[in-house]
Amino acid sequence: MSELQLSGTTVSRGAGPVVSGVDLVLREGEILALVGPNGAGKTSLLESVSGVIPHSEGDISVDGRSMAKWGRVQRARAGIAHIEQGRAIFPSLTVRENLLLTAKNDAGVQEVLASFPELEKRIDAQSALLSGGEQQMVVLARAFASKPRFLLIDEMSLGLAPVVFMRLLPLIQQIAATGVGVLLVEQFTHLALGIADEAMVLASGRVSHAQGPAKALEQDPELLRRAYLGS
Numbered sequence: 001m002s003e004l005q006l007s008g009t010t011v012s013r014g015a016g017p018v019v020s021g022v023d024l025v026l027r028e029g030e031i032l033a034l035v036g037p038n039g040a041g042k043t044s045l046l047e048s049v050s051g052v053i054p055h056s057e058g059d060i061s062v063d064g065r066s067m068a069k070w071g072r073v074q075r076a077r078a079g080i081a082h083i084e085q086g087r088a089i090f091p092s093l094t095v096r097e098n099l100l101l102t103a104k105n106d107a108g109v110q111e112v113l114a115s116f117p118e119l120e121k122r123i124d125a126q127s128a129l130l131s132g133g134e135q136q137m138v139v140l141a142r143a144f145a146s147k148p149r150f151l152l153i154d155e156m157s158l159g160l161a162p163v164v165f166m167r168l169l170p171l172i173q174q175i176a177a178t179g180v181g182v183l184l185v186e187q188f189t190h191l192a193l194g195i196a197d198e199a200m201v202l203a204s205g206r207v208s209h210a211q212g213p214a215k216a217l218e219q220d221p222e223l224l225r226r227a228y229l230g231s
């Protein structure tokens, strides 16, 4: 089984470590929710996995092969896709043109639309004219079109109402169901835990709740509260 593994991963920015000693395993087809308070280091951790910034200690590996010396492109070729914070569509392009950036050809676009039928009726609309939720749908579809093995999603809900974000959740589940391992960073903690198989909490750069079943955190508010406080 394909897996992405972090062992003792430390990420430093400027003055020192912002993430220290993280262990996690993301398996194909699973959703792992990474939650925690603002400034905990979630974004920095995702960036170190996709190669936006280097990690400073420990290792990040895919199927047992260390990616420590790999740049962004090599990691992307190994199937690591990263949806960074903010709405990363090209607003002047149509939905189809946005999808073609990763789908390569019309057949690829059609294949993706089968999983994202809501986009079909908007396929030739300029992306800037879509709603925030639809734009994020395009971002998800574009990432899916790149046929990733592991998808890192950073606060896809930013700027969206929970009810709008909730429409994206089944799409994330559907992507995972095709065998993609999803590492989901999300401010709407309960929504993330609700679709995740596994979860972990990061607080002040450290793991305050180690990776385990998402249900354990979802069903125990006190456990979650303590983890957010870093205790």
Ligand SMILES: Nc1ncnc2c1ncn2[C@@H]1O[C@H](COP(=O)(O)OP(=O)(O)OP(=O)(O)O)[C@@H](O)[C@H]1O
Binding pocket: 013, 014, 018, 036, 037, 038, 039, 040, 041, 042, 043, 044, 045
């Ligand atoms: N470009 C940067 N240069 C230096 N320090 C940074 C940079 N980006 C983030 N940091 C610091 O790294 C720490 C972790 O930030 P990070 O954005 O990774 O956390 P986060 O959990 O994603 O927070 P949020 O939920 O607010 O996005 C913070 O103390 C932040 O100030």
